[in-house]
Amino acid sequence: MTSALELRQVSKVYGSGPTEVHALSEVDLFVERGELVAVMGPSGSGKSTLLTIAGSLEEATSGQVLVDGVDLAAVSRSDRAKMRRRSIGYVFQDFNLLPGLTALENTTLPLELDGVRAKAARVTALEALEELGVADRSDRYPDELSGGERQRVAIARAIVGERGLLLADEPTGALDSVNGEAVMRLLRAAAHRGVAGVVVTHEAHLASWADRVVFLRDGHVVDQTIAPPGPESLLAAGDRR
């Protein structure tokens, strides 16, 4: 069985000659369906580049990127665009909702762009908004929503339809820690439903919602966490003062 996302020996070089910058160097990353992976690393370590290459928003200089077993470099430009619309959902730090569209219209948009008929798209989008607890805000415009609600709509838009891969770049943005946690709970819930997720974050308490944390440095994967044991071991370690 293929992974939802496979990065094999992926490198990305910007510029050339003396201005050459190696943003990613021979990165291997496999993400399974139902797995949530967090990527951490200092500024300039290549986190966002990794995400944009995984989402085919940018091409790797060398190496292979496979989404659902399909090599992105081996398909036509239009098929790649179709994969971006159908298989991959994106969540950005600043939500990127279109201000002139309601929450429902924002969520419907990727489906309609993909040729889904308006009525069916509306039903599917409403289900996604319902799942994220913002169906009652579906007729509101982004500037009428709170930060937490906007991010819920952005996640609904990212998972609407049959997308199996969710890519999130600092998805908790400027939200406070409790609302940020709510976003991670939603991503976690999407993973439970079988979606594969990759989240870039610099906050350890948010990364700790992931099944696995991958550490990037200077474009290299330098380390990753091993599967944490259950919570039982913590419950036994009480402060017995």
Added chain:
Amino acid sequence: MSVPHALLALLSEAPKYGLRLQNEFESRTGEVWPLNVGQVYTTLQRLERDGLVETDDGEGERSRKRYRITSAGVRELADWLRTPPDLVPPPRDELVIKVLVALQIEGTDVHEILQVHRRHVIEIMQRYTKVKAAAAEDDVPLALVADAELFRLEAIVRWLDAADVRLRQQPSPAPAPPADVPLEPTRTMEVSQ
């Protein structure tokens, strides 16, 4: 965690038996801090000796005694809630010492050592997050206890991150002095409350 004051808080609601105090203590701290019944009775004995709680009946088996808070106990509890905890860090933080020592050992990759600790701390954070994720979303006491640990651990990760950046900006730390050169006296940093 101050067990005596937690018990006073539980008794401020109503008089209770020791076993019930143990159950309530554990359930209200999200069962993250287990407490055995022996600790409960030892603590209650001390509180009774200090006049902060009293029993309905001074005689008989301890499990049959019902405890209630006294007015002195109410005052003690109110004072304790408002007294800042001791926030001065321990004089020698083991992790800081390990990193300082690593800096002095030639050939040691300090960044690799920082990463070992970063990964370890985040793995513990993942376990606390699992506790929180498995609990009901409205289990506020558990969320508070887990958050306290998570943010304490996150502060360690932030220190490791900052150390990493500082050391990269200054890539050649002073080498260890030769063995025959006397060490300078240790600098101390005093923090007053």
